Amino acid sequence: MIELKNASKTYRRGAQAVHALRDVSLGIRRGEFLSVMGASGSGKSTLLNLIGGLDQPSSGEVFIEGRPLHGISDHELTLIRRRHIGFIFQFFNLLPILTAAENVALPLLLEGIPYAEVKPKAVELLRRVGLGPRTEHRPEELSGGEMQRVAIARALIAEPAVLLADEPTGNLDSHTSEEIFALLRTLHDRGQTIVMVTHDHRAAAYGSRIITLKDGALAGDISTGGEAA
Numbered sequence: 662m663i664e665l666k667n668a669s670k671t672y673r674r675g676a677q678a679v680h681a682l683r684d685v686s687l688g689i690r691r692g693e694f695l696s697v698m699g700a701s702g703s704g705k706s707t708l709l710n711l712i713g714g715l716d717q718p719s720s721g722e723v724f725i726e727g728r729p730l731h732g733i734s735d736h737e738l739t740l741i742r743r744r745h746i747g748f749i750f751q752f753f754n755l756l757p758i759l760t761a762a763e764n765v766a767l768p769l770l771l772e773g774i775p776y777a778e779v780k781p782k783a784v785e786l787l788r789r790v791g792l793g794p795r796t797e798h799r800p801e802e803l804s805g806g807e808m809q810r811v812a813i814a815r816a817l818i819a820e821p822a823v824l825l826a827d828e829p830t831g832n833l834d835s836h837t838s839e840e841i842f843a844l845l846r847t848l849h850d851r852g853q854t855i856v857m858v859t860h861d862h863r864a865a866a867y868g869s870r871i872i873t874l875k876d877g878a879l880a881g882d883i884s885t886g887g888e889a890a
């Protein structure tokens with residue numbers, strides 16, 4: 662359902678060229694929980710940003726559910742991002758003045774759907790990530806792990822085809838990290854497709870497949886015994 666064909670990304674700064682991604686071809690199937698590993702600077706975030714349409718490859722192609730992410734207008738790309746892709750980041754990126762439920766609802770509010778209509782779904786998602794009693798709390802009244810749960814619920818509100826997570830536990834202690842991995846695993850068990858960038862080897866136990874990047878190139882691709890081949 663996600664396909665990269667010979668995707669490369671080269672950043673140029675003056676005379677210097679940085680090959681952030683080199684000729685990566687990769688298919689990700691529906692329902693996979695893919696972990697992306699590799700040293701700092703190996704191209705993990707670049708790969709995730711290409712899959713999520715936040716960035717365009719210098720050469721090669723990216724498809725989400727058969728739709729090309731190239732040769733389309735910014736407006737079309739924005740719509741694909743909003744409707745098919747959920748993002749989770751290391752620093753949560755919650756709006757401090759909004760409650761947990763409002764933060765979760767935000768992607769649909771931006772589509773012009775009234776809060777009264779979205780709220781029940783936001784509250785239900787918060788309940789699903791274990792935050793039923795926290796819907797009216799603001800981010801500053803939540804722990805780091807709770808903030809990340811809100812961010813996960815927000816990423817799910819538009820029922821995305823794929824959930825993309827860039828170091829979702831990079832800012833959390835190990836116990837809280839395990840809780841977040843376990844939550845992602847639960848979502849995976851329910852069929853959610855997930856692509857997660859992580860430095861954490863323990864995360865591998867939660868996913869169904871691990872790819873490794875080295876200097877921008879695909880250097881490893883193993884199945885970890887889940888349903889994915």
Ligand SMILES: Nc1ncnc2c1ncn2[C@@H]1O[C@H](COP(=O)(O)OP(=O)(O)OP(=O)(O)O)[C@@H](O)[C@H]1O
Pocket residue numbers: 672673674679680681699700701702703704705706707708
């Ligand atoms: N906007 C940019 N301009 C120039 N070079 C960039 C840019 N973004 C990334 N790079 C370079 O591309 C390479 C890959 O970067 P990327 O962020 O994908 O690495 P990463 O694997 O996510 O690293 P980390 O684990 O530290 O987050 C790095 O060498 C980086 O310096």
Ligand SMILES: [Mg+2]
Pocket residue numbers: 705706707
């Ligand atoms: Mg990165």
